[in-house]
Amino acid sequence: MGSEAPTHVLLVSFPTQGHINPLLRLDKRLAANGLLVTFTTTKKFGRDVCKANSNITDQVTPDCPVSSLINNSFVPWVCDAAYELGNPNAVLWFFPYHYFHNLLPFPSQTEPKIDVQLPCLPLLKYDEVPEFLHPSSPFQMLGKLILGQFKNLSIPFCVLMDTFRELEHEIDDYMSNLFMVKPVGPLFFNPKAPKTIIRGDLLKADDCIEWLNAKSPASVANISFGSIAYIEQVNELAYGLLNSEISFLWIMKPTSEEHSIHKPHVLPYGFMEKVGNRGKVIQWSPQEEVLAYHSVACFVTHCGWNSSIEALTLGVPVVAFPQLSRGLAENRVILRDEIEKCLLEAMMGPKAEEMKRNTLEWKRVANEAVAEGGSSDQNIKAFVDEIRKRRAAVSLSPINNKA
Secondary structure (H helix, E strand, O other), X not given: OOXXXXXXXXXXXOOOHHHHHHHHHHHHHHHHOOOEEEEEOOHHHHHHHXXXXXXXXXXXXXXXXXXXXXEEOXXXXXXXXHHHHOOOEEEEOOOOHHHHXXXXXXXXXXOOOOOEOOOOOOOEOHHHOOHXXXXXXXXXXXXXXXXXXXXXXXOOOEEEEOOOOOOOHHHHHHHHOOOOEEEOOOOOOOOOOOOOOOOOOOOOOOOOHHHHHOOOOOOEEEEEOOOOOOOOOHHHHHHHHHHHOOEEEEEOOOOOOOOOOOOOOOOOOOHHHHHHHHEEEEOOOOHHHHHOOOOEEEEEEOOOHHHHHHHHHHXXXXXXXXXXXXXXXXXXXXXXXXXXXXXXXXXXXXXXXXXXXXXXXXXXXXXXXXXXXXXXXXXXXXXXXXXXXXXXXXXXXXXHHHO
């Protein structure tokens, strides 16, 4: 008799950088705990990922029945498919539960300036509400797409979150009373994974490590606004960097010629000549590797969750340049003097030392969470055990027969 077929999990990702990477990291975490995993996204983005990452290839799904389906936000139809096929389903991350179920007042067409008090969180001002949920948003269709998953929230048996209990224990306790929630992060840090680095980047990373290696310890500001966010204030940020006289690595992603509504970023005339070798501007970087580098002192970020959790886990102080801010609501330009002041405070002096101490403590706690026996490690093991138990109880479905 042959050995028993492995427990096979199919992961389905929405085709953007910020969604592909977390789900791919979960993929690796599940594989490290003994599951057979198949990762899928759209054909175009799959080709882009393979093209940008030499150690990823487009392989045929193994001839093994699918035991469970896991999806991330923006692809709620996976929940329906799992239900119809009789497969257990889990979701990585989720969006505003309270908004969908009308549990709290949110900004509306009649009252657009209502502030929101979510449980266990600071007061959220009306103009800090995610844009796609605000009544004035031009992205109403995106909001409807996101919220579509909540009509299916009763289908997944578990919601996995790329965070760790020690960081958000009050929220973990509160949400656990509503449905099964398991913080399993930080997902990008996987002590059980093989040494081969597998990323879901859609752009090939530029070479910047040699340049970083030539810089003194804790002397470089890493600047990146993620794969989607677009910064309008390039000139003020550029002059803030120039006037601060610090070294910097600025990741300035290219705008999409095909889909972008934004014009390409243009640096001030003569900027790079004035900066010289203390500054480098590239289109894309291996962010995890860059943030972990000894010469990087701080991270200027748009505060996307992937970037935030990476900085926290790697012990890198952050200069927050969020896309949702008082400046955005007031249509206020963040001036170069303010940018220069924040950069210098984060890189030198008493405040920089305090920030570094705090981030190193969170780094320690985050690493303990994913280490053997840590809170996230226990949660991922419990999740894997649950999938195996449910597999034994579920009969083969049509998708299993075709896998």
